[in-house]
Amino acid sequence: MYLSQHILARLSVIFSQLSMPVMLLDNTGQVILPESNNKSLTLPEQLLADPYTPYINGAFTLIGTNELEPMFLCLSGSSDEVVSCAKLCAQLVNLVLKDEKNTASVETGMRLILEGEVEAGEVGALANELQIENEIERTVIYVHFDETKSESVIPIIRNLIAEESQDYAFEVGRYAVAIIKRIDPDFEEDQLDQYAAALQNTLLSEIGCNTIVGVGGIKGSLSQLHESLLEAKRAISIGRLFHPKQELFNYKKMLLERFLSDIPEEMALTYYQTLFNRKTAKLFTEEMLTTIETFFDNSLNLSEAARKLYIHRNTLVYRLDKIQKTVGLDLRAFDDAVTFKLLMLMGKQRKDKKTRS
Secondary structure (H helix, E strand, C coil): CCCCHHHHHHHHHHHHCCCCCEEEECCCCEEEECCCCCCECCCCHHHHHCCCCCEEECCEEEEECCCCCCCEEEEECCCHHHHHHHHHHHHHHHHHHHHHHHHCCHHHHHHHHHCCCCCHHHHHHHHHHHCCCCCCCEEEEEEEECCCCHHHHHHHHHHHCCHHHCCEEEEEECCEEEEEEECCCCCCCCHHHHHHHHHHHHHHHHHCCCEEEEECCCECCHHHHHHHHHHHHHHHHHHHHHCCCCCEEEHHHCHHHHHHHHCCHHHHHHHHHCCCCHHHCCCCCHHHHHHHHHHHHCCCCHHHHHHHHCCCHHHHHHHHHHHHHHHCCCCCCHHHHHHHHHHHHHHHHHHHHHHHC
């Protein structure tokens, strides 16, 4: 039977208040509590056949708990006082487990897995106990709110999730909610962004809530959900750096940004300064950088970029000619545009390093 750290902590407190030491064993004889004890005992056949009757074996008294998959208690001694204490301990364990079972649910188990509180090797056992499918594809969508508290948003999000979808939503911070979304076989990956965008629009229309959303990678087992959560958070972190005007970021689609973010700071600085330095400071003003970014955002289309900038096409050509004359890169040529874009992003990558340090 799987016991969370929360349950183990409760039992530890109870056992610590007793007048004699108590060991809690699983149904194989492995010691669960105290956690510092990694011994394993051989459980007598008589005890396994009738776990609810105290079994006295010389210097020890053993008894099982009243569960379908019983655990066992081992106390030192065989006096009437020890036997009575063993019975009391069994009742206390049953009360704790019953209380936890009443409040626990599939959602509780999924939250523990999501937050990385369940060891990878124990996830399968927990999934079996809660009757959750383990080896199916899921992803985590992380929704962050600028001001609205998550407790007021979570009911709305849960209402949007159909019960039969086997999706879950949890508060993961004062201003954040994580959604575990099951990916059905006929679900196309591009639909994830559409789903996230629809969620953003719904929250905006329902309660005027602006959100920033990160979509983690699709994972094939429950044990990888925590990784997907971290990816969703990271997507927002680096996405806001490289694309500050966007509000939806998909980790899998951010290969370039992730690559740049992993480049050593000194190397990034070296390449960045080949383009942005004292000699070019007067050229690359805020207005010029806006011009360049708009030109890139419009796929190097002169007419469309000029229209978005509210300038004449010839004015845009003049500015691009000026850049080519100064740094030797013609941004109208794809290769030169890519080179410039990468070097420009190196500067934002350096800011990311400083933010995380």
